[in-house]
Amino acid sequence: xxxxxxxxxxxxxxxxxxxxxxxxxxxxxxxxxxxxxxxxxxxxxxxxxxxxxxxxxxxxxxxxxxxxxxxxxxxxxxxxxxxxxxxxxxxxxxxxxxxxxxxxxxxxxxxxxxxxxxxxxxxxxxxxxxxxxxxxxxxxxxxxxxxxxxxxxxxxxxxxxxxxxxxxxxxxxxxxxxxxxxxxxxxxxxxxxxxxxxxxxxxxxxxxxxxxxxxxxxxxxxxxxxxxxxxxxxxxxxxxxxxxxxxxxxxxxxxxxxxxxxxxxxxxxxxxxxxxxxxxxxxxxxxxxxxxxxxxxxxxxxxxxxxxxxxxxxxxxxxxxxxxxxxxxxxxxxxxxxxxxxxxxxxxxxxxxxxxxxxxxxxxxxxxxxxxxxxxxxxxxxxxxxxxxxxxxxxxxxxxxxxxxxxxxxxxxxxxxxxxxxxxxxxxxxxxxxxxxxxxxxxxxxxxxxxxxxxxxxxxxxxxxxxxxxxxxxxxxxxxxxxxxxxxx
Amino acid sequence: xxxxxxxxxxxxxxxxxxxxxxxxxxxxxxxxxxxxxxxxxxxxxxxxxxxxxxxxxxxxxxxxxxxxxxxxxxxxxxxxxxxxxxxxxxxxxxxxxxxxxxxxxxxxxxxxxxxxxxxxxxxxxxxxxxxxxxxxxxxxxxxxxxxxxxxxxxxxxxxxxxxxxxxxxxxxxxxxxxxxxxxxxxxxxxxxxxxxxxxxxxxxxxxxxxxxxxxxxxxxxxxxxxxxxxxxxxxxxxxxxxxxxxxxxxxxxxxxxxxxxxxxxxxxxxxxxxxxxxxxxxxxxxxxxxxxxxxxxxxxxxxxxxxxxxxxxxxxxxxxxxxxxxxxxxxxxxxxxxxxxxxxxxxxxxxxxxxxxxxxxxxxxxxxxx
Numbered sequence: 001x002x003x004x005x006x007x008x009x010x011x012x013x014x015x016x017x018x019x020x021x022x023x024x025x026x027x028x029x030x031x032x033x034x035x036x037x038x039x040x041x042x043x044x045x046x047x048x049x050x051x052x053x054x055x056x057x058x059x060x061x062x063x064x065x066x067x068x069x070x071x072x073x074x075x076x077x078x079x080x081x082x083x084x085x086x087x088x089x090x091x092x093x094x095x096x097x098x099x100x101x102x103x104x105x106x107x108x109x110x111x112x113x114x115x116x117x118x119x120x121x122x123x124x125x126x127x128x129x130x131x132x133x134x135x136x137x138x139x140x141x142x143x144x145x146x147x148x149x150x151x152x153x154x155x156x157x158x159x160x161x162x163x164x165x166x167x168x169x170x171x172x173x174x175x176x177x178x179x180x181x182x183x184x185x186x187x188x189x190x191x192x193x194x195x196x197x198x199x200x201x202x203x204x205x206x207x208x209x210x211x212x213x214x215x216x217x218x219x220x221x222x223x224x225x226x227x228x229x230x231x232x233x234x235x236x237x238x239x240x241x242x243x244x245x246x247x248x249x250x251x252x253x254x255x256x257x258x259x260x261x262x263x264x265x266x267x268x269x270x271x272x273x274x275x276x277x278x279x280x281x282x283x284x285x286x287x288x289x290x291x292x293x294x295x296x297x298x299x300x301x302x303x304x305x306x307x308x309x310x311x312x313x314x315x316x317x318x319x320x321x322x323x324x325x326x327x328x329x330x331x332x333x334x335x336x337x338x339x340x341x342x343x344x345x346x347x348x349x350x351x352x353x354x355x356x357x358x359x360x361x362x363x364x365x366x367x368x369x370x371x372x373x374x375x376x377x378x379x380x381x382x383x384x385x386x387x388x389x390x391x392x393x394x395x396x397x398x399x400x401x402x403x404x405x406x407x408x409x410x411x412x413x414x415x416x417x418x419x420x421x422x423x424x425x426x427x428x429x430x431x432x433x434x435x436x437x438x439x440x441x442x443x444x445x446x447x448x449x450x451x452x453x454x455x456x457x458x459x460x461x462x463x464x465x466x467x468x469x470x471x472x473x474x475x476x477x478x479x480x481x482x483x484x485x486x487x488x489x
Numbered sequence: 490x491x492x493x494x495x496x497x498x499x500x501x502x503x504x505x506x507x508x509x510x511x512x513x514x515x516x517x518x519x520x521x522x523x524x525x526x527x528x529x530x531x532x533x534x535x536x537x538x539x540x541x542x543x544x545x546x547x548x549x550x551x552x553x554x555x556x557x558x559x560x561x562x563x564x565x566x567x568x569x570x571x572x573x574x575x576x577x578x579x580x581x582x583x584x585x586x587x588x589x590x591x592x593x594x595x596x597x598x599x600x601x602x603x604x605x606x607x608x609x610x611x612x613x614x615x616x617x618x619x620x621x622x623x624x625x626x627x628x629x630x631x632x633x634x635x636x637x638x639x640x641x642x643x644x645x646x647x648x649x650x651x652x653x654x655x656x657x658x659x660x661x662x663x664x665x666x667x668x669x670x671x672x673x674x675x676x677x678x679x680x681x682x683x684x685x686x687x688x689x690x691x692x693x694x695x696x697x698x699x700x701x702x703x704x705x706x707x708x709x710x711x712x713x714x715x716x717x718x719x720x721x722x723x724x725x726x727x728x729x730x731x732x733x734x735x736x737x738x739x740x741x742x743x744x745x746x747x748x749x750x751x752x753x754x755x756x757x758x759x760x761x762x763x764x765x766x767x768x769x770x771x772x773x774x775x776x777x778x779x780x781x782x783x784x785x786x787x788x789x790x791x792x793x794x795x796x797x798x799x800x801x802x803x804x805x806x807x808x809x810x811x812x813x814x815x816x817x818x819x820x821x822x823x824x825x826x827x828x829x830x831x832x833x834x835x836x837x838x839x840x841x842x843x844x845x846x847x848x849x850x851x852x853x854x855x856x857x858x859x
Contacts, residue, residue: 162598395634402600402632403856412613413634415672419616426648473657484665
């Protein structure tokens with residue numbers, strides 16, 4: 001028997017996990033408490049519940065640019081100022097996230113190069129993906145980046161069940177979505193265009209023009225125009241789709257498979273259509289080869305339709321659905337003038353009066369519902385299978401959306417999942433989800449009284465009637481988490 | 490200001506049509522279920538396994554139903570059945586795993602066809618809109634907007650059946666005038682109907698075979714009669730340990746499998762009562778068996794099989810039409826495909842799609858099968 005690289009790493013991983021759970025879990029908690037944690041709420045920051053009958057500005061910002069307020073978050077941000085908090089969130093690399101990284105120590109594929117992922121089973125990969133997404137959403141201090149990771153994951157959806165995607169979907173998150181989530185839009189799309197998982201998912205790997213009469217595979221080109229850049233009403237024609245597909249012909253993946261199953265993306269000139277192309281009225285001269293991809297993305301990413309389409313989607317995710325048109329215009333303008341610099345675009349969005357005004361108007365999708373519940377109650381969690389299964393039942397398991405358009409932003413498709421939200425809330429309150437625990441006693445101790453507890457979970461002070469109903473239930477935590485108020489953000 | 494799209498959220502929509510997918514998992518032998526009794530090639534290829542003419546209920550002089558399908562004859566006679574021979578997929582792997590995935594994914598990579606159907610419907614399913622009978626979510630529902638997996642209605646509870654919690658939730662959702670309030674009340678109503686169902690000990694009005702399929706359909710009937718807004722459900726028809734995968738001494742198993750299929754569906758239709766008018770059943774399998782029997786008196790993995798659409802008319806007709814669809818006219822060697830398989834003359838997607846169109850009028854179903 002030989003010791004493979006993976007089994008060796010696995011051994012180290014066990015120590016890493018023990019360290020993260022045991023040693024660090026105790027020792028470092030004490031250490032942290034001594035450190036002023038300016039980026040986002042240390043666990044022991046004073047609890048300061050909302051005091052207004054409507055959602056105030058503090059909670060609104062936490063609701064939208066994080067996955068929901070934790071117990072100490074309001075007081076930390078109040079002390080620091082909302083503007084300083086937003087500035088830090090818009091520059092995620094300025095925030096130290098070491099503690100979150102410790103929590104991920106047990107997730108093996110995170111520390112493995114892409115080629116090694118084939119040593120894991122598809123189930124292990126899917127589990128690692130879901131678990132790391134949950135843990136990061138709960139614990140990362142770079143909350144806005146995590147929110148944007150979710151946004152781009154839907155925007156560039158890849159279902160994790162098609163062929164090599166079963167392994168490469170994770171690499172797409174690590175190499176495409178995460179590095180560019182708060183970067184430049186064009187870089188994101190460029191990375192996605194040659195991502196192994198995307199090449200497999202939308203058949204780009206098989207897009208070839210070997211003989212002049214060959215029809216290229218249009219699958220990726222169509223979604224690139226329809227879903228990733230211009231939008232379905234972006235003013236392109238079937239001709240543009242075909243021409244875009246010709247630009248992309250020759251990019252492929254997996255031909256070096258026999259070399260230790262190392263994944264490789266390559267441009268193969270003999271599979272590329274070398275003739276001239278015309279996309280959206282712009283001519284791309286013959287003989288461009290691999291550069292055709294760059295020209296194509298230049299045209300698409302700088303197109304006004306793209307700015308508008310992305311602005312609309314961002315406004316739907318951050319402001320309201322349907323998105324207010326004045327906000328779309330302002331955000332689209334920022335997209336154009338900044339060349340798709342995502343933090344600049346988000347800064348403009350957060351500065352719109354529509355953002356300030358539309359509080360509690362967005363229905364939480366299941367992922368946010370789960371994560372905001374864990375954050376609000378200070379739950380300890382391993383992010384494991386019980387939570388992934390709960391997400392699956394509520395209809396939003398990571399990377400399982402069946403078509404390229406990603407999990408919907410609208411409220412309507414999700415409202416049918418209340419059943420599972422309520423069962424999740426009750427299950428969490430009773431500690432029935434293996435690997436996740438809410439310390440209800442500690443939660444009650446920190447919040448101090450029922451009205452403060454409910455105000456924290458509702459994001460506003462409850463009415464007398466609401467308070468009575470929550471109290472009479474005998475299980476206030478579960479009922480508050482299952483309440484209408486907790487379904488919106 | 491809140492999103493209010495009440496038109497799409499009336500929870501337990503009364504009168505919802507229900508699609509019941511019966512999956513004959515394992516590769517069912519269409520040539521035994523609907524024997525082409527008048528084809529010489531059939532009897533030549535299956536000297537021991539061809540269904541004897543005396544055991545066939547003739548349909549059109551060429552094809553017939555296996556005699557143990559007789560419980561479905563009333564439905565055939567009343568024009569509530571479509572029988573499609575030569576039904577199958579374009580998958581040629583002859584592998585259960587590959588072929589089941591291909592069928593359950595609807596020939597599209599990744600997620601399930603039922604999931605895409607449920608996502609594509611203009612009306613999103615209510616709280617109990619999607620139920621899979623079994624222990625795990627089947628591949629066809631992979632990516633669905635929520636889904637209940639249960640073996641029995643009695644397995645299922647909301648909020649641990651904690652009445653005080655439910656009462657408080659009722660109060661809170663009654664205070665909410667938005668679409669969410671309506672959805673919450675619909676959820677509580679679904680829970681109430683399920684609870685009534687459990688309390689009354691409704692075990693089904695008719696006698697079902699005590700099989701996976703029979704027990705599963707009995708539970709489906711309960712949900713439909715309780716009017717909980719069931720849109721789609723899947724049930725596996727697996728008889729015994731090997732089920733439809735009859736490589737070995739097929740004659741020992743196939744008759745009871747066929748009888749289970751027919752009797753379970755017949756009991757289900759009877760049990761539904763008036764609700765029968767809202768139900769369409771599709772019964773299908775991942776592939777048929779090889780035409781020629783093997784030396785173990787069994788049959789190996791093949792291609793074309795048979796599919797059934799059973800139900801009352803929707804808008805005047807059974808979706809896709811009624812009666813026998815003859816897929817092939819000969820089983821002589823030169824009429825076969827691959828290693829001697831029944832040719833696939835009707836793609837199962839073309840059997841399914843008319844049903845989906847009838848159940849979800851006005852929805853854009855173009856992505857369901859890509």
